[in-house]
Amino acid sequence: MTELVTDAPVRPGVYLRGTETVDAILKAALSVLLDEGAAAFTIRRIAAACGMKVGNVSYHFPRKEMLIQVLLDDLFNSYDVKLELSVRQPNLSAEERLRTVIAMCLDDIASKRTTRLFTELWALANHNDFIAERVRIFYSSVHEVIGEHVAALNPRLSPDEVRTLSLFISASMEGATPFLGYQKPWANKMPAIAAISAEWFVKLAKSIEPGEISRMIEQRG
Amino acid sequence: MTELVTDAPVRPGVYLRGTETVDAILKAALSVLLDEGAAAFTIRRIAAACGMKVGNVSYHFPRKEMLIQVLLDDLFNSYDVKLELSVRQPNLSAEERLRTVIAMCLDDIASKRTTRLFTELWALANHNDFIAERVRIFYSSVHEVIGEHVAALNPRLSPDEVRTLSLFISASMEGATPFLGYQKPWANKMPAIAAISAEWFVKLAKSIEPGEISRMIEQRG
DNA sequence: ACCAAAGTTTGATAACTGTCCAGTATTCGA
DNA sequence: TCGAATACTGGACAGTTATCAAACTTTGGT
Structure with a gap:
């Protein structure tokens, strides 16, 4: 069982370059999860998928758990948007x-x-x-x-x-x-x-x- | 993607002692999968769960994939039995x-x-x-x-x-x-x-x- | 243009993974 | 009871993992 943290994950990246890198990491992380499964969901595989060094991914997401949380937050937000549209x-x-x-x-x-x-x-x-x-x-x-x-x-x-x-x-x-x-x-x-x-x-x-x-x-x- | 082998997995164990050990490994493997998830499904964790040495588990199941296949075969058989009973x-x-x-x-x-x-x-x-x-x-x-x-x-x-x-x-x-x-x-x-x-x-x-x-x-x- | 903050590279760490093997112990049919 | 087959031990192996930190580059506000 993992610790249950209710705070919303904070998306890293301050400079423009940083936010673009974070976007690329999240996109790569999702594609790794979908194309290769949870077992392949490693920092190294994700870094390779977006052409980055392992240390850079690790800099933006010091804990792997943080990456998962930010990724999920992004995904559920996009689903919520779709859901809102269906009501209207x-x-x-x-x-x-x-x-x-x-x-x-x-x-x-x-x-x-x-x-x-x-x-x-x-x-x-x-x-x-x-x-x-x-x-x-x-x-x-x-x-x-x-x-x-x-x-x-x-x-x-x-x-x-x-x-x-x-x-x-x-x-x-x-x-x-x-x-x-x-x-x-x-x-x-x-x-x-x-x-x-x-x-x-x-x-x-x-x-x-x-x-x-x-x-x-x-x-x- | 994994290789698709259609042959039924062969359950290891020849002597009585061997079959009992294999049973214990499979039981421990299932409990690890259910209680701790696929990420914890490692030879070492399974060996620990049934009080065995890693080398012994590895002796009976030289490939981890083989353990998974035998385990699944056992499980689906037990579900099939239950299903057959429901028909009668x-x-x-x-x-x-x-x-x-x-x-x-x-x-x-x-x-x-x-x-x-x-x-x-x-x-x-x-x-x-x-x-x-x-x-x-x-x-x-x-x-x-x-x-x-x-x-x-x-x-x-x-x-x-x-x-x-x-x-x-x-x-x-x-x-x-x-x-x-x-x-x-x-x-x-x-x-x-x-x-x-x-x-x-x-x-x-x-x-x-x-x-x-x-x-x-x-x-x- | 400066320069502190942010981003990136490089390399290292200890812990963990599946697999293998030589040596030893146990089993069970002949 | 003997002895070959089977089972088990302890240790080793190369490869992988997440995380870290020092040095280097880039960024963007002043």
Whole structure:
């Protein structure tokens, strides 16, 4: 278990040259993680990937853990931006908006970056509290976005029921990652799974009755 | 990328003492992987975990890759056995059998072993062909078991439609792993998600019409 | 143009990695 | 019980790891 530091990582680099170097290091670090995996994620491999000396990478990121934290912060920020954009979809019904979010999520899951990144993060989160916490915060915001649309589709549901349905929908979609993601065995089935997801998660959100989830749990507790 | 060897790994150990040692090594290797993660999965750490000398582990498993392959073979065999048992559920309707399989899968996903093991395997599969292939074969058999029940519930579906639905159901359930699995952030929601899964995946399998999936894909291609 | 701060190079450190091997101990069939 | 096969020990090997520090170059505000 790692120390859990809640402070936001400070991105190094003061002079222009420094910030450009830091950018190059982060870009190389991500490509190493995605193309070669966590085992190859070493300072030396990253330095080689951006044509730098090991000592220079080590100067900007004195601790390897710091590099990981800054990298993750950058990545999650870019995902949050994408997520914010999906909320600002005007001229669409609640149903169409939920369909859009589902399509966007599954489209993103099929990308190389997301498939590789999140499978690695889920594994690292098992024994790295910093990563576990950042992943949790990210998915909380995903659930919130989905929840807004679920609540709009079915206003009688309680906040907790909305959270439960959002979790179900989100988790179901994320499950596509190791099976239908980038270069995964059933990637060719993604259109079918995306179609079923859009249809049935909307149907689920619309037709669940208040109190029905509790009733289902009791039946088979 | 690793070399893809299709031959089944040969478990070392000829004398009784040797097989017992091999068992102890494999048990220790698994516990290291689950308790400390892939980064700690070293010969020395494994040897320490079972109170052996490094040279002895290295004698039984001259290559580290060999240890991984034998370990995975053992693990997947035990999962296959569990899966076979789930098929032999007599005196149950097709609907009840699908419900049972769903409950079993999600119950298993919530266990420490499965949560930790498969998150690690999904990550390792990104860059290790042997692991990727074994994981694929395992899930193929999972899909087949689910498919039998789906076909029984809805006999008019084509084999490909049955496969697609099985993939959807399986992937959706596996998605619970990083969110509702062992010590994961939303583990306390597992009863609710299990109830929704049992109810709605059965409903899905029963009510999808032949040709409906293709129609859904066309609508939003 | 100066010059302190920032950035970079070079080389070293100790700790760790998988693999190997000569020597020794144990096992178990003949 | 003998002895060849098997199992185990202790140590060594070359290569890798993250981190550090002294010397050198570049930067950019004054």
